[in-house]
Amino acid sequence: MNKPAERGAGEGFDEPADIVEAILALPRPLLLATDVDGTLAPIAARPEQARLAPGALDVLLRLAARDDVELAVVSGRSLDELLHQFGLPPSLHLVGSHGAEMEHGAPLDDNETALLGGVTDALAEIAATAPGARVEHKPLAAALHVRGTTPDDATRTIAAARAMFGADSRVHVHEGHQVYEVAVRPATKATALAALRARLGPGAVAFLGDDRSDETAFVELGVDDVGVKVGSGPTAARYRLATPSDVVQVMQLLAPPD
Ligand SMILES: [Mg+2]
Structure with missing residues (x-):
């Protein structure tokens, strides 16, 4: 499988419209998967203070309602935080703890x-x-x-x-x-995305994330997928955005309000 060349820091950011064009060109159904902290929610001084960027929840719900889109949230947060701190509905594919918590997984032995x-x-x-x-x-x-x-x-x-x-x-x-x-249980965002891909059978995956744990997923994306790194720093993702507001803008271009 061809992998995109690793990009260095400081190569500049892509235009939201260019990323939207790349995602719209992907085969359907599309698995659109996104991290939360630093990607959909600005980093807060304390983790419990973080909230979704303005407009994020609305556009996630619009995307999830599309017949040709499966919307997944893949986060290091616990499932409980995704549901209650960020108010994400259980109707989305919610994956917590870097993939260790999928579909209310097994309790600790x-x-x-x-x-x-x-x-x-x-x-x-x-x-x-x-x-x-x-x-x-x-x-x-x-x-x-x-x-x-x-x-x-x-x-x-x-x-x-x-x-x-x-x-x-x-x-x-x-x-x-x-x-x-x-x-205490093995999980990475790469294994989480692989599990979602196996279960949902999308034509392609678009994944957005900002952190080192997201790189495990970016490096596993194929040539028919799109990776979007949020912020600066080295990445294996093909595209780069600056902030969670830019992520929301890309999603709004993909699913405009009625
Ligand atoms: Mg993050």
């Missing part, structure tokens, strides 16, 4: 529960060394957030977490903007 307890305690000990750091509890993971710390503390605490879990084969690490997440 005893081994996973014990492992998650140990991970949570270890990350809490690291967080306690840096004012402003905190540990978020997720159904299948614990996440060390360092957005509220000094830059030095952020670097030091993430390095400490890496030293502890980077080579631990029992766990699955997701690194993002100012967050180090340790999951």
Whole structure:
């Protein structure tokens, strides 16, 4: 399978209209899959403060109502947050915890529960060394957030977490903007997209995301798919937009209001 060449940082952003043209040219039905934080919702100082960009929910619902579009939200957030913090309806294909939570998946077994307890305690000990750091509890993971710390503390605490879990084969690490997440069940956005593709059988996939965890999905896209990276930084995606508002604009061009 041909892969698009990796793009460096600072190559500039694409015009929303060009991305819309590329997506409209894809074979149908289209699986349109999108990340949330940094893609549909501006990054907030605290994760619980994040909300969808203006117009995002309306246009998601319009896209989902199309006969030739399957709309999926693929996020590192828990399914509960997707439903209740962001108000995303369960009628969409909602995938939480990087794919570990699909269709209200199986609860943790005893081994996973014990492992998650140990991970949570270890990350809490690291967080306690840096004012402003905190540990978020997720159904299948614990996440060390360092957005509220000094830059030095952020670097030091993430390095400490890496030293502890980077080579631990029992766990699955997701690194993002100012967050180090340790999951006890294997899942990536690539495996989530592959599962959606297998279940829904689309003609092509368009995937939008902003973070390192989204790169696992971008590199697996085929020549008939479209990847859109939001923000700066290296990416395997073919296209690039600047902000969640631009993402909403692309979606509005794909599904104009009546
Ligand atoms: Mg994101």
